[in-house]
Amino acid sequence: MTVSQPYSSYPSPQPGVGYAPQPQPMQAPQAPQPHAPQQPFRPAGPGQPSGPRPNILNVIAAEWTKLWTTRATIWLLAGALVAMPAMDLFLTSHYSGNAEVRHDQFLTNSAIGALVAVLLFVPFGTLVITTEYTSGMIRNTLITAPRRFQVLTAKVLVLLLGSLLAGTVLCGISVMAAKALLPGNFADPVPTSQVIQAIFGAGLFLSLCALLSFAIGTLLRRSAPAIVILMALIFLPFVIGIMAGASSGSLGEKLMDYSLFSGLFAQFGNQMSESAPSAGTMLELVGLATVALLGGAYAAFVLRDA
Template identity: 35%
Template sequence: MPYGPPSQPYAAVGPYTSPIPIRRTHLGNALASEWTKIKSVRSTIWTLSVMVALVAGIGLLVATGTSDSDYGDIPTTLPGFFGTLLGQLCIITLGVLVITSEYGTGMIRTTFTASPQRSRVLTAKALVFFTLSFTTTTASLALVAYASMGIHSGPGVAEPTGEQILGATVGAGLYVSLLGLLSLAVGSMLRHSAGAITTMLGVVLLPSILPAFLMMSDSLRELGVKMQEYSSPQSLAALFQLDESLDSGWSQLSLLAVVTAGALIGAYTLLEKRDV
């Protein structure tokens, strides 16, 4: 049978239309994806559980181990302060792992393939993490604060004001959550878990250690005092209003918010410029 051109040409085929309905993705889809990922990872459950155990456990232990006479000049919301000093390290670690764990396993390539708009992915991670950490931390602090207020009451006990309760719950929860958000931004820029965690530990610990050496010099004394004032322990102490000489802590909280915003801007910029 001779081979040659067909007697009748094939009909032209139009553009292919997928039978699967296609819809535009939006931030809500990215939020749902990040929520599924963060709640499915064991490190999230363990890290948050340790944080709650530290904040609530140490706080309640201090509340039950002290007497009414200890709260003559300090508010009864004090016990939450001690657990928060350690609990903040858990939120810092979790903030780093939320982003660096995907870089470590290579899953970040899959994430950016599914959602090419990288800024949307980072925004979703930041919103989901901040909401989760703020809710968990504030709830733990509120549990300790109101339990301590119930244990210690009556004549001779300094009844906490509304501002003191707000600082010991919402204020401290916001401060710790901003530290975690700063950790996420640092993790996004460094893309390495150990390096980012070490950097954040330096950010938290150095301002508490360096002032002791800086204040040995007359020329650096003022810098040491200011650094100590804005260190993490001093900021939390101000939010809990442990001393009347301290301010309410909102200035330290504002500075941390500005630093975190700057770090997030850097993270967004590098995320768009660098390869995965």
């Protein structure tokens, strides 16, 4: 009986004589799969925001924060809060010694106190825009929010609301303080409706003065010339009218009647003459002048470079 050998012991087959290995067909290299091209990172250039553009509500919120975190705003409003009652106290010490004091004398005292507030609201409105130009922050603002019309509209709305709120509150404090210090004992009492009208009318007048100074500051981009021009518009016509003579129907009387100075006093029921326009008419005229200057400010802000 033959014993079988293990499989590993069998010799491997050898190629025959003249055998040559056949060349294998070459395979073409596989083309790499196409991939979506990756965009290289490029930082945003001037006027190209890296994120989504802010809407009008975002810009208004930013301008509101910017307004009430500015040191000049706080100092000017604090100065008005102190100066107006201080002026009432000074005038009260002058009239309190009289035997007869008119019941509406406190409104006249409040008008003089509001005139002091105008001297502070004018730079308040101007600095809202001119500080950004002098510090260079206007470029950062326009990079973040490149829509210039939107930016200026936000500034106007914030200034209008802030100055109207601050002016009305300050005039209310001044009127109440003047009435408490000098109640009066002569002539007819002042109705409550007239007091309320004086407070809100004077607050609106102060806000219009702030917007006027803002418009001039946008056109000039400098604080000092804008403040000087508006101060001249407030006081110069009244002074020229006095120097020219305020006879009935004369040019001097017209200058006095239609000056911003007399417009402020008209809000407290103090007309310069019988032909002087009413408080409502003066608000309309100042409002129209404000809209006209703001139109020029919009054109300059949109068309000029920062």
